[in-house]
Amino acid sequence: MWFFAPFRGLWCGLVGSVRNLNDVLSGGLLRYPYKYYTLQHYPTYICNGPTPSNTNISYFLSHTNVPGYAQWQSTGIEMAKNVNVPVLMTEYNSVSCGGSNVSDTFAATLWAVDAALNFASAGLSGAYLHTREYQVLYNLFDPPTPSTSTESGWHTGSPYYSALFLSETFIPGGSIVVDINLNNSINDPASTVAGYAIYNANGTACERLVLINYGLTGQLRNFTLPQNVTPSIGFRILVAPSVEEKTDISWAGQTIGQNGDLEGTQTTGWVECGDGCTVGVPGPGAALILFGDYANATGFFVGNSTIAGLNGYAPSPTGTSGAEDDGRGVWWRVVGVVVLVVTGSLQWVV
Numbered sequence: 001m002w003f004f005a006p007f008r009g010l011w012c013g014l015v016g017s018v019r020n021l022n023d024v025l026s027g028g029l030l031r032y033p034y035k036y037y038t039l040q041h042y043p044t045y046i047c048n049g050p051t052p053s054n055t056n057i058s059y060f061l062s063h064t065n066v067p068g069y070a071q072w073q074s075t076g077i078e079m080a081k082n083v084n085v086p087v088l089m090t091e092y093n094s095v096s097c098g099g100s101n102v103s104d105t106f107a108a109t110l111w112a113v114d115a116a117l118n119f120a121s122a123g124l125s126g127a128y129l130h131t132r133e134y135q136v137l138y139n140l141f142d143p144p145t146p147s148t149s150t151e152s153g154w155h156t157g158s159p160y161y162s163a164l165f166l167s168e169t170f171i172p173g174g175s176i177v178v179d180i181n182l183n184n185s186i187n188d189p190a191s192t193v194a195g196y197a198i199y200n201a202n203g204t205a206c207e208r209l210v211l212i213n214y215g216l217t218g219q220l221r222n223f224t225l226p227q228n229v230t231p232s233i234g235f236r237i238l239v240a241p242s243v244e245e246k247t248d249i250s251w252a253g254q255t256i257g258q259n260g261d262l263e264g265t266q267t268t269g270w271v272e273c274g275d276g277c278t279v280g281v282p283g284p285g286a287a288l289i290l291f292g293d294y295a296n297a298t299g300f301f302v303g304n305s306t307i308a309g310l311n312g313y314a315p316s317p318t319g320t321s322g323a324e325d326d327g328r329g330v331w332w333r334v335v336g337v338v339v340l341v342v343t344g345s346l347q348w349v350v
């Protein structure tokens, strides 16, 4: 499950008092029957104003920076795993103390997806993408004014699209997430992609893939799955015209309008894949790919509102039923760049 936490941030006051989880656990905490251990972590902060590093959009566009950020407490997480206590990231986002000019861009959208999956791959059991009071730059959403939160005219921030994407990414019942080191993206700063394989909770089947293309505008990447991996796939695309974009972002062909309504036609690509298949991921963008029967069985969200189901909210007359499937024409692209090879476990070859 994926949640975000509507708490007011207190992180600025805590800068400088950071402790390592393993130190705290070794210091005696392991003796007590804790239900969870929790962490909060941001890659950078803007408590003392903008600097070259906290306004550095390039940082958020390189997967090489993600493992160092997401796995900085790996020793403590391992210790917690040994005593069966889950670890939660109860607060994360791009830039603490209110965000910088990068925090409301599409670069931050892609980064928050990458970071969440990396948390999962590092053994965290959940993560909360943080949002704060009115007009904090990294917010997921804001009311029209601080005093008119019951009126329409809410504004959606770029990180909201990360939450939308992630809400469909994890498998109900549990996921095992593996960073597949696509094009050596863990180590090679020249790599402009990242990828994750998502297995079911017992690790018996890879059911989903996430492919991130950090490439600049127009740099579409074709990702090819070889034959005999899955009979068919369904996929959705997260995309924006540029990494600096703040509002013209779409997920599965839809952009968020007022009151959480999804505008545009919900678009899912369906492709036969028994003999191999290719998915084109536009730059900058990301794809969520569901394999075979899983695409429909536990699959994609169908609807025109991101807040459907909330009591008291009446959807607009246009938002009622049925997802759209545009067939393979729109999304289908050929020619492989990256090849998935199954040899017992999954491996990727470029």
Ligand SMILES: *[C@@H]1O[C@H](CO)[C@@H](O)[C@H](O)[C@H]1NC(C)=O
Binding pocket: 050, 055, 057, 101, 102, 105, 244
């Ligand atoms: C953010 O601000 C920095 C410093 O003023 C500037 O160099 C950079 O281009 C800005 N980035 C964006 C995405 O606006």
Ligand SMILES: *[C@@H]1O[C@H](CO)[C@@H](O)[C@H](O)[C@H]1NC(C)=O
Binding pocket: 052, 053, 056, 057, 058, 059, 060, 062, 065
């Ligand atoms: C910005 O990020 C890039 C990519 O990680 C890095 O190479 C560069 O040194 C960073 N610049 C600053 C000023 O932090």
Ligand SMILES: *[C@@H]1O[C@H](CO)[C@@H](O)[C@H](O)[C@H]1NC(C)=O
Binding pocket: 183, 188, 190, 191, 192, 193, 221
């Ligand atoms: C893959 O890695 C090579 C070697 O560093 C690099 O030249 C190329 O641009 C990368 N391609 C992508 C799509 O990341």
Ligand SMILES: *[C@@H]1O[C@H](CO)[C@@H](O)[C@H](O)[C@H]1NC(C)=O
Binding pocket: 173, 200, 201, 202, 203, 204
């Ligand atoms: C693993 O979990 C899946 C559900 O995600 C289930 O269908 C399957 O039977 C399980 N396999 C084993 C070996 O437990």
Ligand SMILES: *[C@@H]1O[C@H](CO)[C@@H](O)[C@H](O)[C@H]1NC(C)=O
Binding pocket: 232, 233, 270, 292, 293, 294, 295, 296, 325
């Ligand atoms: C899933 O449903 C779509 C739309 O009805 C259909 O086109 C597609 O073939 C189905 N895929 C699978 C794997 O059953």
Ligand SMILES: *[C@@H]1O[C@H](CO)[C@@H](O)[C@H](O)[C@H]1NC(C)=O
Binding pocket: 264, 302, 303, 304, 318, 319, 320, 321, 322, 323
């Ligand atoms: C979403 O709205 C479109 C028209 O804007 C409609 O065709 C479609 O059936 C709706 N889908 C759902 C699930 O309500």
Ligand SMILES: *[C@@H]1O[C@H](CO)[C@@H](O)[C@H](O)[C@H]1NC(C)=O
Binding pocket: 220, 221, 222, 280, 332, 333, 334, 335, 337
């Ligand atoms: C991706 O495939 C499409 C469709 O075949 C092709 O037009 C395009 O040139 C390919 N792009 C790259 C970067 O390989």
